[in-house]
Amino acid sequence: MRDPKLFQGVSRRNFIGTITGAAALALIGLDRKAVADIEGLPDKVIGPNIARDFTARICYNENPIGPSxxxxxxxxxxxxxxxxxxxxxxxxxxxxxxxxxxxxxxxxxxxxxxxxxxxxxxxxxxxxxxxxxxxxxxxxxxxxxxxxxxxxxxxxxxxxxxxxxxxxxxxxxxxxxxxxxxxxxxxxxxxxxxxxxxxxxxxxxxxxxxxxxxxxxxxxxxxxxxxxxxxxxxxxxxxxxxxxxxxxxxxxxxxxxxxxxxxxxxxxxxxxxxxxxxxxxxxxxxxxxxxDQAHVAQTVQLAAQTKSYCFGQFALMGLPYIPSEASFFMVDVGTNADTVRILLAEREIYVRTGWGMSQHLRVSTGTQHEMERFIYELGDILARLPQTLEGVPLKSADLFQATPNPFNSSTAIRIYLPAPETVRLDIYDVQGRLVRRLCDGPLGIGEHAFEWNGTNQASETVSTGAYFYRLTAGQNAITRKMLLIK
Ligand SMILES: Cc1ncc(COP(=O)(O)O)c(C=O)c1O
Known part of the structure; x- marks a missing residue:
């Protein structure tokens, strides 16, 4: 979880709950119909709230309502x-x-x-x-x-x-x-x-x-x-x-x-x-x-409305942004912006990064619908991104302390990858013998969790004692220790 101070009393999960309610209102009735007409949205909504089956192309500063x-x-x-x-x-x-x-x-x-x-x-x-x-x-x-x-x-x-x-x-x-x-x-x-x-x-x-x-x-x-x-x-x-x-x-x-x-x-x-x-x-x-200056005015008004919506949400999320007078804006996501951009793209939300600004996304103003979806997915992604204790963004693979530790029946081992990587996650006993291989293959960017239930490769329960778990991701290898108590 990220630095709780950033949330000014609103946890990210609660925050997501709040905006989904707001988004739901905006998606009901004419608003949704109008947007669907423009974007060709299928009439499908995930849960009560956010339609997720459309692409938000908010990377090129295009006019979201098209030409006159x-x-x-x-x-x-x-x-x-x-x-x-x-x-x-x-x-x-x-x-x-x-x-x-x-x-x-x-x-x-x-x-x-x-x-x-x-x-x-x-x-x-x-x-x-x-x-x-x-x-x-x-x-x-x-x-x-x-x-x-x-x-x-x-x-x-x-x-x-x-x-x-x-x-x-x-x-x-x-x-x-x-x-x-x-x-x-x-x-x-x-x-x-x-x-x-x-x-x-x-x-x-x-x-x-x-x-x-x-x-x-x-x-x-x-x-x-x-x-x-x-x-x-x-x-x-x-x-x-x-x-x-x-x-x-x-x-x-x-x-x-x-x-x-x-x-x-x-x-x-x-x-x-x-x-x-x-x-x-x-x-x-x-x-x-x-x-057709009326169309120009409508375009400008939509950009102003969606910017104000996003800036309000960023204030709630504790994310600094650069006040913008254009049809796009930059937000500081407090972590590696490229990672966030890739994770957003996996959800078909396309934004830009670069210009030597490693923590900023550049986001074009889209339709209200696109911006609600962007905010929702951004909040969700940031809530899932692990941070180091000091709140420093992770740039390389990381292996987190197993929880619980010590453990009795099973423990969860989480790893984090800043980029897609071929990964091996092994458990060794104190003599350095391989006990169990939990993962051996390619994994995507972000966090992954594995469970170890105290058994070896032959599914036999192993004895009480200290065990090492080792993550090998590309050139990186990290080892940690845990205690199994029967
Ligand atoms: C500041 C600026 N100037 C010029 C352009 C290029 O515009 P055009 O599509 O007219 O080539 C862009 C496109 O994004 C732009 O952002």
Whole structure:
């Protein structure tokens, strides 16, 4: 069992009992029907509470309610024009963007997702003798592309609150810096930079340095007064704002993103782009999506609701989380996050880990139903994960003291594996002779329990005395002692 202090008086088992009640309410009636319609859930519920027979894909920051129906219809309608090339630069969409953001259409360009746009930025705004600066951890596309092209990338750590550290970035700027790329809200932490701080940061830079601001998740920011960096562009600052239709517009599978920048920067970026990388159906779907701001509002509201639900549950569970302004969040599971991720995946809940944050999961906001399932399974997994006495996460196989010990009729021996492993669990007498083999074969990650009833391989009862039990898991071997008293 984990450190009981973490539970603030609520045991994990009781906690699971509490949330299953709440989850049950949410699954009854229309809510459940509506979710089932979206997700194609079979109408099957385990116990009175949680439907477990569906996959929760909460690892890619996708929109859980899909695209606007108008966008989906546009994709289908225009499919019949697929024999015609699209207009090369997506002029119709550029005009829509220009009117939405009140800028000239020459200040926009579209691409095959923000992914292509970020590559265009890497090509246009980095140079062989120069350097670019990025926060770390953050979205890796731009720095990875720069490195691919042989450029120097300077990584600047986030501050202690997991925020982009603008003063530290400013300190790394030198005469060879050509570009700085920020992700706002930052991925994976979901933190944001203050509008005014960003404005004065950009203003303080040499005007030749381009600040690229990836706003893939900007619409999810809760403060209605928060503004896009497009505002800085309007003020004539050297910024390029990268946006995508993959997130709040729900068109990740269609592959379409765009950038806003000065006409000179946009032209520089386009010079590295193949023509017509965005298909005609995608252009039309994006236009329809842009026109359906009610769908955007619904998406944002769902993300806010599910985040608030999860943060409330984490508070009950005693799990620290990073307050997020995006459609995902990070939670500190207090143990090896990779182990938890694998155990969640075994239950068909897919989340992400990485970025050098060994105890954090990154979780996309899904439907309410998905989040309830995630919380339930997470609580259950954490309740089953053994910890060392000091509460230090287990990184290697472990063998626990048999209970009871001393024992009379039988005793339970528990082992823990941080990864799937071929395992042998043997019992020896004090002369080192093998008495009984309890396990010999592959086992999965997590905890496993074996019972020894005081008999040898021939099922004969052995005599009173001390016995050793030995776990061999891969390269590790651990031996402990127990006492059988007849
Ligand atoms: C911050 C950020 N920028 C860009 C992208 C790529 O988006 P797209 O699907 O438009 O290529 C992602 C995708 O997850 C992202 O998180």
């Amino acid at each position: 129906p108008a966008a989906a219809e546009a994709l289908i309608d225009v499919a019949y024009l697929s024999h015609r090339y699209p207009d090369w630069y997506g002029e119709s969409l550029l005009a829509d963007l220009a009117s939405r953001y009140n800028l000239s259409s020459s200040m926009f360009t579209v691409g095959s997702g923000a992914t292509e746009i970020l590559r265009m930025c890497a090509l246009a705004f980095s140079s062989p003798g120069g350097n670019v600066i990025v926060p770390n951890p953050s979205y890796s596309q731009f720095p990875t592309d720069c490195q691919l092209f042989g450029r120097t990338v300077r990584y600047v750590s986030l501050d202690q609150n997991h925020r982009v550290d603008l003063p530290a970035i400013a300190n790394r700027v030198d005469g060879n810096t050509t570009a700085i790329c920020l992700t706002n809200p930052n991925n994976p932490t979901g933190t944001i930079v203050d509008n005014a701080e960003l404005a004065s940061f950009v203003q303080s830079l040499d005007p030749d340095i381009v600040t690229i601001i990836d706003e893939a998740y900007l619409e999810y920011i809760s403060d209605p007064g928060y503004t896009s960096a497009i505002e800085l562009l309007r003020q004539g600052r050297n910024v390029v704002v990268v946006k995508t239709f993959s997130k709040v517009y729900g068109l990740a599978g269609a592959r379409i993103g765009f950038a806003a920048g000065s006409s000179a920067n946009i032209n520089a970026m386009r010079s590295y782009q193949y023509i017509a990388t965005v298909s005609r159906p995608c252009l039309e779907a994006a236009r329809a999506a842009l026109g």
